[in-house]
Amino acid sequence: MEGLPQDREEALEADREDPLASYRSLFHHDEGAPIYLDGNSLGRQPRGTAGALGAVLDQWRRDLVGGWDYWMDLPTVVGDRIGQLLGAGPGQVAVSDSTTVNLYKLAAAALDARPGRGVILGDGHDFPTVRYVLQGLAARSGRRLELLGTDPVEGPRLADITPRLGEDVALVCLSAVNYRSGAVLDMEAVTEAAHRAGALALFDLSHAAGVLPVGLDRSGADLAVGCGYKYLNGGPGAPAWLYVRAEAQPQLRSPIWGWFGQEDQFAMGPAYQPAEGIRRFLAGTPDVAGIMALDAGISPLLAAGLPALWAKTRRLVGLLARRSEELLAPLGARVVSPADPTRRGGHLAISHPRAWSAAYLLVQRGLVVPDFRPPDVLRLAPVAAYTSFTEAWDALDRIASVLADPAVHQDVPRKRVT
């Protein structure tokens, strides 16, 4: 990859010339803290978050229940703003529930819309909650979940998917960026193939939203979900979002009939009648503070713009990839992300037999916060909005030093990793 820093001086130079350099200060960074490469698990805290929560507290204190006059539309107002990051026009994105619950709602809605088709097509290497939700829905609806067993590094390719698409497939549900390897899916081609077979296409964008220009409307995708606490910086357990293409909305309905999805909510009438538009996919009362914090989380991304963020991300990931080959491969590590830079998302995956010990020591020694995925994968996620080229440069030196340290071969306590 061209234009990558060749030494630390050039990394410093790249930071000086970085058009996004000023965005770093929109996030909290503690002095002397380890280099944070886990924004794909929990994004850093924007400086604006405290103010957003403070505003909600003021509103609640002052207006009490009257606050609902303006809180009511938050799920769709902030949904539309997330839509701007996704290439989705207004009226198609809503903030609600968790990714898991949104996936459940949309997958169930899709299955209901394709009766008589007995297969759900998923990815055996997809994020657990995606596989579990689909397993559950398959079990409940008497369908079969067919999991692609494609290469875990390269992820599903069109050529793997097309042969499995027949008239028996109701739904294709895949991730736009694989949570482990970071492999990027060709959503547009997959959607086209799914539609040719008469199936609906649903994508988990948790590792894509805020990273790459996913172009949801252009892709033709029917449905998508994504989380708010990774690249969207909404904070731990932030509410998630869902996307339903405008044309698909009238044909689909959520399996969870809640009062926030009801047409005339405050008439409190006897029979459920789903609202027009994206609101029909809401369920219970929306999490006002969570949505406002999420809005603060995406504000820096909207200001920076996806093209600039994605351009920087590609350079950062490219730098990590090149330095991993140079420094970590000789130490027994293997890059388990696609070698083709155009097929990589926002993070790089490295496998090493002592990955867990390395992750433990890196954190314990205050060097780097990577992400560990069992059994042997480190994920490194440099985030364009707040990770510098120098950090990416130094992180690799530090990881190499730990992998070269005999201590990495000693057993270390096993703790939970999120």
Place this chain on the structure above:
Amino acid sequence: MEGLPQDREEALEADREDPLASYRSLFHHDEGAPIYLDGNSLGRQPRGTAGALGAVLDQWRRDLVGGWDYWMDLPTVVGDRIGQLLGAGPGQVAVSDSTTVNLYKLAAAALDARPGRGVILGDGHDFPTVRYVLQGLAARSGRRLELLGTDPVEGPRLADITPRLGEDVALVCLSAVNYRSGAVLDMEAVTEAAHRAGALALFDLSHAAGVLPVGLDRSGADLAVGCGYKYLNGGPGAPAWLYVRAEAQPQLRSPIWGWFGQEDQFAMGPAYQPAEGIRRFLAGTPDVAGIMALDAGISPLLAAGLPALWAKTRRLVGLLARRSEELLAPLGARVVSPADPTRRGGHLAISHPRAWSAAYLLVQRGLVVPDFRPPDVLRLAPVAAYTSFTEAWDALDRIASVLADPAVHQDVPRKRVT
């Protein structure tokens, strides 16, 4: 009812002697604000909430993804604390999702556990989201939702329910306190009758939790849900909670198979295997800030204790009831809560043909914030932890003055009311 203030001087005296008087200062009250009688829709903001959210922000800033080491158990730790308010022993309550989603999960789990039984028994006068969720589940599972058409003021009585309980009933789902009339259900008797018929019993405790000593364990109830933003003071759209009796847990599983309900979550294994215990009813990543705010919301209640809160609530509601008969009945209003004080929960309902205009004027003139439910009901909810006897006294004078004002017969703008 004995011991009620007979004049304003005695109301002031009751406040001076109120053992809970000091709890009022644990909540924000704006100077000169109207009397707030809508804590059954959105509880006041505890002074501790800002600190709880600030702590989460500090943890997130400082520990980043490492915060999950201690955030992980929040749903059950705070669930157990809510359990203390409900008479539920540990390991049976978890904070998660919204009331709507929790109701969906538990009702679906119950239906799965009673295959071959084609009827869900509900209440035609129950809160809309309860009816809608049950309608949806009935439609999806090919069952029939049978709604009791009992008196909307008195709510379902055992004598109404027992004749409908046959071998065809899978689930009885009712509210412990009716959201309109405030009628209290005999959960224990209903559960016993449901169990005799082989059905499971699920209760919505949204208008009961934090108000009355519901004695969940003692009641024998299998399942319960409730919201966090009413009497539990968690803030607008706070996360909700769910209860599953310990003995019922192994037989039940959530329809939403999410990674937070998975046995060995971070092994990220291929097949979903529900966790032991209450965790199996979780779905996606928990809302950390929301749970911490909810914890701040229940802290004053745990400190005061349900018996003291309930004793004061009964006097407050009794005072409102007596003064409504004295002052509002001559103005054409009718108390539409049970006349028997032992059958009333934490709020009083009053119907009047101009209820909407009265609510509008009361708020617009800065006098009282009541709650309006279409077509013609004002709900008045004095909350033991922060409403004074003097406020309850004065509120009735103010409501009477507005109902007596010719302006109440003019049309006023119709706005959304939550």
